[in-house]
Amino acid sequence: MVVEKIAVIALYTTIAMFVGILFMGVGRKIVARVHNRVGPPVYQGFIDIAKLLTKKTNISHGWIYDLALLFSMTGIMLTILFLPIGGVKLLSMEGDAFLVLYLLAIPALGFALGAGASGNPNAAIGVMRALVMMLSYELPFVITLIALMIYYDTSSIAQIVEMQHAKWAIMIPPFVLAAAVADMALQGMLMEAPFDISTAPHEIASGPMAEFGGKHLGALMIYKAGTIVAYTTLFVDLFLGGGVVMHDGSVLAYLANFAVWFILIFLVFTLSLLINTSFPRFRIEQAFKFYWKYEALLAFISLIWVYLMVIS
Amino acid sequence: MGLFDGDIMKYEDWNKISRIASRKSLWMVHFCTGCGAIELPPVMTSRYDMERFGMGSMATPRQADVLLITGYLTVKTLKRVVNVYEQMQSPKYVISFGSCPINGGMYWDSYNTVKRLDRYLPVDVYVGGCMPRPEGVMNAFLELMKLIDEGKARGWEKYQKYYEQYKRNQKMAFNFEREKDEGA
């Protein structure tokens, strides 16, 4: 029973990372088409990671710098384990939304430590901007999360997914506003423009990644692929029903749920990419003000709306 | 190669996978010297899209594979270019544009420019012209990919093998020596 569970966990983690790397390539293709050019093939992400992992020399700046590798990859894969993917629960009955929120911070912290240990001052500035971004987008995001938790009276993501089987959360009026706010927060989480402040190539020499090369950069790209899947799955699970359309537990149900989940995260990712190609980059204080003034206000309105709905 | 040296995969097969990955995803350092830098934006943007071959531009040499010497090099720039080249990780390639790195080009009698780049850095592909058009630049990229596929683009190994000679030439040019080459 435990061995079976570990096998399912390993399978789904591999599938999730596979989907993430695929999305990286597909994303580049979509951006290229928006720019009216051809773009790389959709399997480009795999080739990039293969090239990085087969480099003949890898430069390291010490044991703390290598910790970044371990923490980032481990943290993001651990987070994926606690999210229901297409209705399959993996480990999500053993932890809830707060655990996922804090687990998403482990790779960020590891990455920050590695960038700090690399000794490049650009890396330190990039990490500062990444941390300030994290502080900025968390406020509206947790407000919408609390709105969901109050409405469904649970804090477990698996339960929220189950309770949406009749009606998706986004079809309830206050959650339309909440989903819009969460989508903007998602834009910050995925570090897509206008919020790709911390890895700006022209301003701070790609920020935290300045000294990463070879296998460290390969691990970092695997981490980035994992974040694409983790954040969009979180959004889909919270607002779009997690992609669960059939509940009878048969093989067909598994496949149908997986397909719907895949299409939904692809749509969410494409939306964020389209916003990416249309906007330039913010400065960090503009992003902070945007999230804490306007987004937080909207999120608060939706929270009070839900609170009044629940009390009456 | 360590673990894979004949245990799980044959040396030639492993190298082949490594070569395919290296050829289909070349990343260049965004460090454009000389007058050929103006030919790069058309290559990168929508008309002569280089991203369809997997090429992209990266901010630091730690992340990049190929260094483009786009035009003439003064002695001052050569010092920094050598630093950048040595900070890259192997396998790494160099493409030089224009006639100045070949034989001095337009500045053949200047006291300040480099007449033969090959004395200081191992070059894999030369592109002639003053400046080559974007079609010529794309041709150079495809030529480099063909050479990588055939296993002939081994500039970095040449640099390690003849390290003393390269260092002697560089020292004569600008009288400064780094610690050592990280591509080794």
Next chain:
Amino acid sequence: MLELIFAVLLIAAFATLFIKSGRIAAIISLIASAMPLIAVVDWANDFGIKAFSFGVENSMDFPIAGITMHLSITSFAWFFAVMVFSLLPPIFLFSYSFFEKNNGFFPFMLFLITAVFGILLASDFLTFFFFWELMAASSFILVCISRDKKAIMSYLAFSVLSAVLILVGIALLYSQSGTLLFSDIVLNADKVTVSAIILMVAGFAVKSALMPLHAWAPFVYSKADEPFVAFLSGGLSKVGYYGMFFVLFALPGAKILHQYFNSGVATYLLAVIGAISAFIGTLLAFMEDDLRKLLAYSSIAQLGYIAVGFGIGSSLAMAGALFQAFNHAFFKSVLFLVAGAVAYRTGKWKISELGGVGYKMPFTFMAALFAIFALAAIPITSGFAAKWLLYEAAVSNKYIFITPIMLIAGVGAFLYSFRILYGVFLGENRHDDIKEAPLPMIAGMFLLVLPLIIFLIFPGYMLDMMHSALVDAGIGTISHTNYVIRTGMASYNTLAVVIGMMVVMIPAFLIYVLRKQKKVDFKDNFLAGEPYEFYGYISMHAANNFYKPIEDVIMPYLRKGAISFYTALYNAMGRVSDASRKIYTGLSQDYTIYIIIFFFIIVGWLIW
């Protein structure tokens, strides 16, 4: 046996008054501080936990000068005693190397320990107040050793304020119930009025640095000696919370407040104050350059979480609050001891002057890393379980204003944690000639980190320890096994997290091990092609004004705060006193005129 413990502590305190060498004094203090710990371990048996038995009786009546002091241990006092007294032997081990000469630290720490032992054991208010004043006096002398005017003045003012508030509260309780014994007051609880409760809670809140009564904390924490500050923030703030716990839950103050206001307004106010402390403390923390001031604001922030738990009052919230108190005691002491070790070796306090210390002092860095993981509530440490319980409690009671603020304070903890790690330990190495901290210091720090690691996998043990405390205070318990906590809304399984992490670490580890790598020198960094040696003045350590962008946005809103209020009050008092100089001029001629005028007034009044 209980008298023996008090006697040993007092004799050691008086003995170390006359010893000049710091090392011998440290050894004496270490042995003396182990005595309360023995008592604590022995009393564990009384509360359902298997432990050794040393035969220490758990109550005592001590007659002195015609008054009887009643001492006995209750279950919640025992829980706080475990926290506070486990801190002491590692702190003394640390101070063995920190102090070469005895500058007064050791005797007054021993007095302080005696006082805290008495506070936790007190079972009537007279004993409680007597030991509270002893604690205030000895900690004040310890602050005076630092010789900084602002620290001494602010600590004196706020200690007196808290003592006065508590004394008035005790007086009101005595006049309402006619007795000072705890057990009798609990029986007559319906006679207790609200004002006594509020005054006592305010008095205890000063000690636990809740906003707006926190103004002494940044000044004192940044100027006093580190081992003392470690105990002050780790131990004494918990004594303040013990008092608050006692007033609100044992002598059921929370129920009285509910009945008086017909709703939970007063305790909700406490929770809001705690949440605001957490939020603003975090915001102020990451803008500081002085390492100790940063840790002071972070202390204020983390202590605010405990007040939130007390304010919410459900069993989940109380368990979370007590767990957070336990964690805070350990990780904050470790952080202050780390600051002390760094200062001992480099002599610097400001983050912008430090850098690269972690390469030369790796064990100190590891201790700081573990403590910061617990502070930031990373799920692989025990810090997360405490915060998780608090968040669950807040959401299940549908508190919509407090929960986002608490969560943001949790995220903000990452910001100042990174500033400490990068600014002090990583980055450019500016101190090539320092050695690792001496062995007793490292041993002390790692002993304090140990409980954080133990409770990471088994939060159930911690909940077992709290069990009798919560039950005796009339709050329920939460269902848990050794490693799973279940609430009404979700469950948290630490074993799943740990095993999941082991499983997914395999591919990362494979990449780490299988592809060979080469270590390069620090100076070999990408500086746009420039060689580092070429320009000797390049600073590669970007730790000065680290959070300037966000500081520029936030500071206009935070400029007027509690500390500026107190400073304005202080200046206003100064002006009033200066105005009274017009009458009390200090010149004997004016006083002679006053006496003559007064004499004539008296004569004139007598005539008529």
